[in-house]
Amino acid sequence: MEKTLQGKVLDEERTIRDRIRKNVSDFFELKRRDSKFTPIKDRIRYSGPVYDEKEVTQMMERILDGWFGVSSYSDEFEKNFSKIFGVSSSVLTNSGSSANLLAVSALCSNQVPNRLKPGDEVITPACTFSTTFNPIVQNSLTPVLLDVQPGTYNINPEQLREAFSRKTRAIMLPHTLGNPNDMDAVMDFVKEHDLFLVEDVADALGSSFGGKKLGSFGNFGTFSFYASHQITLGEGGAVAVRDKRFEPIIRSLRNWGRGEGPFDDDWTKGTIIEGYDNRYLYVTIGYNLKPLEFQAAMGLEQLKRIDGFIKIRKKNFNALLEFFSSYEDQFILPESLPKADPCWFGFPLTLKKEAKFKRKDFLDWLEKHNIETRLLFAGNIIRHPAYREVVYRKVGNLENSDYNLKNSFFIGVYPGIDSERLNFMVDTLKKFLDKFN
Numbered sequence: 485m486e487k488t489l490q491g492k493v494l495d496e497e498r499t500i501r502d503r504i505r506k507n508v509s510d511f512f513e514l515k516r517r518d519s520k521f522t523p524i525k526d527r528i529r530y531s532g533p534v535y536d537e538k539e540v541t542q543m544m545e546r547i548l549d550g551w552f553g554v555s556s557y558s559d560e561f562e563k564n565f566s567k568i569f570g571v572s573s574s575v576l577t578n579s580g581s582s583a584n585l586l587a588v589s590a591l592c593s594n595q596v597p598n599r600l601k602p603g604d605e606v607i608t609p610a611c612t613f614s615t616t617f618n619p620i621v622q623n624s625l626t627p628v629l630l631d632v633q634p635g636t637y638n639i640n641p642e643q644l645r646e647a648f649s650r651k652t653r654a655i656m657l658p659h660t661l662g663n664p665n666d667m668d669a670v671m672d673f674v675k676e677h678d679l680f681l682v683e684d685v686a687d688a689l690g691s692s693f694g695g696k697k698l699g700s701f702g703n704f705g706t707f708s709f710y711a712s713h714q715i716t717l718g719e720g721g722a723v724a725v726r727d728k729r730f731e732p733i734i735r736s737l738r739n740w741g742r743g744e745g746p747f748d749d750d751w752t753k754g755t756i757i758e759g760y761d762n763r764y765l766y767v768t769i770g771y772n773l774k775p776l777e778f779q780a781a782m783g784l785e786q787l788k789r790i791d792g793f794i795k796i797r798k799k800n801f802n803a804l805l806e807f808f809s810s811y812e813d814q815f816i817l818p819e820s821l822p823k824a825d826p827c828w829f830g831f832p833l834t835l836k837k838e839a840k841f842k843r844k845d846f847l848d849w850l851e852k853h854n855i856e857t858r859l860l861f862a863g864n865i866i867r868h869p870a871y872r873e874v875v876y877r878k879v880g881n882l883e884n885s886d887y888n889l890k891n892s893f894f895i896g897v898y899p900g901i902d903s904e905r906l907n908f909m910v911d912t913l914k915k916f917l918d919k920f921n
């Protein structure tokens with residue numbers, strides 16, 4: 485039977501899509517053939533995206549579909565992600581920073597009966613990332629800063645008691661560079677004082693404590709899928725929600741503030757707004773922090789790779805730990821708790837007071853050999869110019885955070901570092917360090 489014009493167009497579309505898929509596949513095949521590492525010429529990044537034709541094909545297909553807003557691929561990503569992380573639901577966002585903003589804003593939302601109010605206190609470490617800290621200030625809450633411990637770069641939970649006041653309502657807790665906090669002590673404190681807990685898991689996807697995945701302890705776990713993180717959507721993030729009642733609030737705040745799913749009808753009953761089109765009915769004071777559908781399509785492929793990615797990060801971390809154990813006279817080495825199973829974001833080091841060289845000399849040497857490094861985020865956030873006028877409290881003098889600001893850094897462990905690159909890293913490190921032995 486003769487095909488209709490529409491049928492012919494569909495056939496042609498299929499053929500063109502096949503050609504595109506083949507071209508994408510050929511492109512990555514060529515890249516794989518040409519992937520030989522040339523020391524010094526090729527940069528060893530501290531982290532980066534690891535993907536191939538599977539991700540790119542999925543993204544291309546979604547772009548060709550012509551539907552960009554969050555839809556079925558985003559739904560599927562959220563479902564799979566929640567299952568992996570053992571939370572009741574999760575909401576995709578356009579970044580980890582947005583995930584943090586949504587989590588803290590949700591705790592302040594008019595939809596939460598015991599919500600946080602301006603001036604309420606949130607305990608958080610001083611050695612942190614900007615957008616872990618910022619949502620506290622952006623929501624007119626008062627940060628209470630704790631120092632971090634050498635080697636773990638996490639808070640000392642014993643200091644939570646010192647930080648506590650009658651205004652304390654929440655803890656904003658990053659697992660620094662993927663290293664799990666002492667969740668037994670933190671959860672005891674949270675329960676004792678009926679606090680909200682947001683875990684910033686941006687750097688810690690795949691880490692667990694006592695066999696339980698990070699991000700599933702707190703009211704919210706916030707994740708980043710920026711290109712350097714354990715999995716990537718290019719940019720992106722998610723809020724993992726433990727208590728299902730919070731999901732429509734997070735979703736509403738993400739989607740301009742409109743009514744998403746069930747919300748309290750009493751809010752509109754008998755008012756002029758009763759029965760109004762949900763798409764333009766606003767129940768929270770929201771933002772637009774949505775990702776794009778093709779990012780979710782990339783994410784679905786990345787989720788399939790998680791176990792492999794985690795394994796390589798752990799392997800690279802352990803190899804570096806073994807190497808640096810010969811140089812403990814110069815460095816404070818990374819440490820984790822006995823119940824922790826970290827999937828490290830990077831390999832952190834801090835120069836000891838008695839080290840025989842300066843951080844700058846060491847980082848310059850690595851840079852000269854095209855090995856990338858990063859500083860430990862803010863060091864002490866409150867030392868940065870943006871925060872000069874921020875009102876805060878602190879416990880102690882934050883001396884370790886100040887020390888980190890001047891003496892800490894990290895190098896890469898990501899899956900793009902294969903054995904050739906790792907060997908070159910180790911040789912280069914050794915050449916520098918052996919000058920001081």
Ligand SMILES: Cc1ncc(COP(=O)(O)O)c(C=O)c1O
Binds near residue numbers: 613615686708
């Ligand atoms: C601990 C922490 N929180 C939040 C973020 C922000 O994530 P994003 O870059 O996706 O906004 C980062 C970024 O690396 C981070 O390290």
